[in-house]
Amino acid sequence: QHHDLEFSRLLLRILDLFLNQSPFPDGWVVISTISTRVTFKVINALINAPIMSTISDINNPIEAECMIIVRLLLTLTQKNNLQLESLTKIRSEFVFERYGDMRQDAASLLILFWSRLSLNLKFKLTSMIFYDTITLCQSKSLELRLAGRRIFSDLMEAEFFVAKSCASLETLTIETANSMAEGLGLNYLVEILDHTAEQLAVTTNQALKIEGTRFVKSVREFHSYLFDLQQHKPTPANEIERSTAALKMIAYLQKSGRDAILLDCIMFLVKDVHESAMNYVEAGLVIEHLASSLQWSERIFEGYNRRGKNYPRQKESERKEALYLDAIDMFSRGEDWERCITLIKILLQRHEETVSFEKIPSLLHQQGDMYASILNSDRFFPAYFRIKFEGEIFGTERNGKSFIYRGGVEESLRSFMVRIQEKFPTAAIILDDKNPQKNENVIFIRTVRPVFPQGTENSNILEKVLTYRRANNVTVFTYNVLKRKSTSETDNEFRDLWNHKYFFVTEKSFPCQIRCLAVVKEYIENIDPVRCAVETLKESYTSLKAAITESQKKGDRCGDTSDLGRYLGGIIDAGVNGGPRKYIDAFLNKKFEKDFPDLVSHIPELKKQLILLSELIPQGLVAHDRIRSELMEPFQKHLEKTFNEQWIDKMIRTVKESS
Numbered sequence: 001q002h003h004d005l006e007f008s009r010l011l012l013r014i015l016d017l018f019l020n021q022s023p024f025p026d027g028w029v030v031i032s033t034i035s036t037r038v039t040f041k042v043i044n045a046l047i048n049a050p051i052m053s054t055i056s057d058i059n060n061p062i063e064a065e066c067m068i069i070v071r072l073l074l075t076l077t078q079k080n081n082l083q084l085e086s087l088t089k090i091r092s093e094f095v096f097e098r099y100g101d102m103r104q105d106a107a108s109l110l111i112l113f114w115s116r117l118s119l120n121l122k123f124k125l126t127s128m129i130f131y132d133t134i135t136l137c138q139s140k141s142l143e144l145r146l147a148g149r150r151i152f153s154d155l156m157e158a159e160f161f162v163a164k165s166c167a168s169l170e171t172l173t174i175e176t177a178n179s180m181a182e183g184l185g186l187n188y189l190v191e192i193l194d195h196t197a198e199q200l201a202v203t204t205n206q207a208l209k210i211e212g213t214r215f216v217k218s219v220r221e222f223h224s225y226l227f228d229l230q231q232h233k234p235t236p237a238n239e240i241e242r243s244t245a246a247l248k249m250i251a252y253l254q255k256s257g258r259d260a261i262l263l264d265c266i267m268f269l270v271k272d273v274h275e276s277a278m279n280y281v282e283a284g285l286v287i288e289h290l291a292s293s294l295q296w297s298e299r300i301f302e303g304y305n306r307r308g309k310n311y312p313r314q315k316e317s318e319r320k321e322a323l324y325l326d327a328i329d330m331f332s333r334g335e336d337w338e339r340c341i342t343l344i345k346i347l348l349q350r351h352e353e354t355v356s357f358e359k360i361p362s363l364l365h366q367q368g369d370m371y372a373s374i375l376n377s378d379r380f381f382p383a384y385f386r387i388k389f390e391g392e393i394f395g396t397e398r399n400g401k402s403f404i405y406r407g408g409v410e411e412s413l414r415s416f417m418v419r420i421q422e423k424f425p426t427a428a429i430i431l432d433d434k435n436p437q438k439n440e441n442v443i444f445i446r447t448v449r450p451v452f453p454q455g456t457e458n459s460n461i462l463e464k465v466l467t468y469r470r471a472n473n474v475t476v477f478t479y480n481v482l483k484r485k486s487t488s489e490t491d492n493e494f495r496d497l498w499n500h501k502y503f504f505v506t507e508k509s510f511p512c513q514i515r516c517l518a519v520v521k522e523y524i525e526n527i528d529p530v531r532c533a534v535e536t537l538k539e540s541y542t543s544l545k546a547a548i549t550e551s552q553k554k555g556d557r558c559g560d561t562s563d564l565g566r567y568l569g570g571i572i573d574a575g576v577n578g579g580p581r582k583y584i585d586a587f588l589n590k591k592f593e594k595d596f597p598d599l600v601s602h603i604p605e606l607k608k609q610l611i612l613l614s615e616l617i618p619q620g621l622v623a624h625d626r627i628r629s630e631l632m633e634p635f636q637k638h639l640e641k642t643f644n645e646q647w648i649d650k651m652i653r654t655v656k657e658s659s
Helices: 005-020 029-047 050-054 063-077 089-099 102-116 119-137 142-163 167-180 187-202 206-230 236-256 259-277 280-293 316-333 337-353 357-376 413-423 463-471 529-551 562-572 579-587 590-595 597-627 630-658
Strands: 304-306 309-311 382-390 402-409 428-430 442-450 474-484 497-510 516-527
Touching (some): 005 063, 119 142, 119 187, 187 206, 236 259, 236 516, 259 280, 316 337, 402 413, 402 497, 413 442, 516 529, 529 597, 562 579, 579 630, 597 630
Parallel strands (some): 428 442
């Protein structure tokens, strides 16, 4: 009544403290509601006092007081004791009968007061009230949501009025939506954008309409990626979908230059998707990709502390180094020591260039441990599967397309089929060589093997190194189907046994940042019976040589002959697999040369492989005799006798005579 500005300022500060630090517990519904009602009345009186009549002026003297009033009214709309729907029925009815819904009263008063503020003042309020405004837009009350949308539209108009752009509000909206996405839905954002678009449609300010339309379109694009990221539940069955959505979001954020959210999205893929599923190599590749995109510069990066990861405010070069170290940790946990060594070399070169010699000894020690692990550890690698989807239930992204999946470590086909069936319970899962019923939703699954890149079979390379190379950095996969062209019965099926090799090529190599890649090329290679025999002999030679090498690390009479004994038995004893003996009977005769003259050119290679294998077998027998137990002596004598009688006396003599 007396236009006392100092008294008004003091009163506002008291109300601000009282409302945000209420001495009454929320459970004291009656007394806390009475105190809130008193606060509301005082704010209402202040708003309607003559002293507030100048607030629409651009250079008004009570700007700070206006900011406090707006914040107080926003606080009133979100007070726990005013949320009637969260109270018991009796308490809710008691409060409503006596005081009504004070949140709606506060919202009405907020809009009334808000409408008096200048655009310049609204712009200054943006950062202070934005989070509360978004929270208001998520209220269960329609009136409160409408109030929040109204304030949001005005904030956009205010920024355009002051800055001729909505870029700051766009960034604020996207970053706030990202931080709220996991705990709350995204419908509120759609409603905000729809309301803003409606307001833009009726505005006469063409410049505002153009910029506002761009703003709405940009936030909608972000929403589409965020929605795709959040719609899949965090279950193992949704791992591929979550990874795919995260990679799409990362690509969008990199393209739009939103570095503040980019790191959080990458950590989502690393921590929430890959690390939680123990996909450590994939997690390391995601981190490595980010680290390699950074520079060794002095530019300052803001700190990050979410998803169990903490990066302080630091230089870009320091962030790059920290990311490389995190990638090394992930690769080490995934036993991919080769990739660890590659990144350590990058850091060593950096520290030498910057004369950071104090960091080099620990890295060199770590590098040595990695090399030792490669030599001394037995590693097992993931299995690969080819999947083809046929059916409308799979959508346009899958229907009619083939994919290569990187499964678990030595995962069986049956185990993988069970996982896929859980994802698609109504689909039929069958092998490729079976014909599905028409109009049936079918998933074809086959185990595939990586095709070894050129050079991996170098005899001078250690077997453990070769094993790693065969399973990593691979883009081509294959499986075989053995079929006979002739339907007539024969004593030697190898004579007409063709190998149909199906090949599948992916655009990127495995492993990568995701455990599933689309097949971009398929082709078939038909291998004639002689070449089939040659390939089988080569595989037998490679397996036996690796087993002999591994046996050299074992002690005398240790009894561990599992692999070596199995390979020797399968190769020497023709009664087990009928291989080498039947190859000779099928191909090294005049009748075969007469019936299949176009295949005769492969016979010399077949003879060569038979002789090479016969020269390796004695080494295997000696190694087996050294490490076998006494109980295995009969098996040893049987192998030696069979080799001398069947191989030396008959098979090899036949091979040499036919030459």
